[in-house]
Amino acid sequence: MPDLVTVAEIRDRLRALGLGPGESVMLHCALSSIGRVERGPDGLIDAVLEAVSPGGTVMMPALPDIYQPFDVLASPSTVGWVSEVFWRRPDACRSRHPSHSVAAIGPLAETLTAGHESTDPTGVDSPYDRLRLRNGWIVLMGVDHDRNTMLHLAESLAEVPYLRRAELQVQSRSCLRTVAVEHMAYGHRQFIGLDRRLTGAGLQQLGRIGDAVVRVMRSRPLLDYVVALLQSEPGALLCSKPSCIFCRWARAQIAAVREGAPDTEDWAAVTAREGCGDPRCECCVV
Secondary structure, eight states, X not given: OOOEEOHHHHHHHHHHTTOOTTOEEEEEEOHHHHOEETTHHHHHHHHHHHHTTTTOEEEEEOOXXXXXXXXXXXXXXXXXXXXXXXXXXXXXXXXXXXXXXXXEESTTHHHHXXXXXXXXXXXXXXXXXXXXXXXXXXXXXXXXXXXOTTHHHHHHHHTOXXXXXXXXXXXXXXXXXXXEEEEEOOSOOOGGGGHHHHHHTTOOEEEEETTEEEEEEEHHHHHHHHHHHHHHOTTTTSOOOTTOHHXXXXXXXXXXXXXTOSOOOOHHHHHHHTTOSOTTOOXXXX
């Protein structure tokens, strides 16, 4: 049987990588990549909270299924078991955004999450941006940058032309309503391509917890770097595989804007032409 990874071990290794009391953290993780963790997802969550205690706040993405009505009190997270356990804790605050909801625990939980439904999903004054302004930490535990939702903030700040509009449903106690979401960061990306660049630029530290590689970085310098990259090369985070409908469409959007075209092709029209049965689909076989 694999060795047990203890709460104390996770806490101490995160502190050795730079986390400390009073810090704010965005956590992305895969429990299965770490191995056997003491008390499972609750143990992992407690370890990260202890790493920034006293006074620290931990945030996690709690992204719902956009094809179902969003109920902030009930909609499951689609980004892993730990995220699901995290947002359902009684001391967690979950933001009300129907596409890019996040949850937070700690003294700044309400400050970070409040009003998210009134902002772009990952744009200015969203919880992602509020973490950046505090220069909070990003921790990728057992996952790579393809799971780093903070990178969508860089796309928003750089105003890349391939962020999409969608109409989503929100469920409340009294009614079901449809809301328009602008500048939504859905679709395929190749964020993992940033990994060597970020390490080479000294923007992330690497470590190990159990069987997992851990990447730890400050959010503001990371995002400054990626925003500058996107401003010079708007397609830097897209893949070049011919089978990826989304990245082909996104590159066409970039070219149209560069050439001053008045109109660009609607994503729904692309998916219909390419044989996709769902006009909101963003998952291509790549």
